[in-house]
Amino acid sequence: MHYLVLNGPNLNLLGTREPAIYGSHTLADIEAACRAKAATLGATLDFAQSNHEGSLVDLLHDARGKADGVVLNAGAYTHTSVALRDAISAAELSVIELHLSNTHAREAFRHVSLIAPVCIGVIQGFGAAGYPLALDALHQYLGRT
Ligand code: DQA
DSSP states (O other), X not given: OEEEEEEXXXXXXXXXXXXXXXXXXOHHHHHHHHHHHHHHHTOEEEEEEOSOHHHHHHHHHHHTTTOSEEEEEOGGGGGTOHHHHHHHHHTTOOEEEEESSOGGGSOGGGSOOXXXXXXXXXXXXXXXXXXXXXXXXXXXXXXXX
């Protein structure tokens, strides 16, 4: 299996970005945890981050036919981007939506996800630990379909 872990805007600042909400792990820490998890699953991994909506669309297109599944933390684009939602549908990707924070416990504008309807499921509220959990979930999901 080959997986893509894709991160959207402002997630490059993890570690220093509002640590009370997002925790103290950096994106490099999260990448290391994802690579360790992928190794235990016998999977290979691409790990990427972009602050740009169109670049995220491109990365999803590139994953088509290459990645068996995707863990996507789309950041704020979760709540705004029809383009990302359409890219997930168009690329026919198996995607798990991920958030470090529990968006439902936050501002009302974070309660809506435009991408959730085209994702397998959502993991949120577990901080950095959510990433390896999502890879586990993706692996199990793909193993039984
Ligand atoms: C986030 C939640 C989003 O609402 C926010 O815009 C982010 C991070 C999270 O991981 O908790 O940038 O996706």
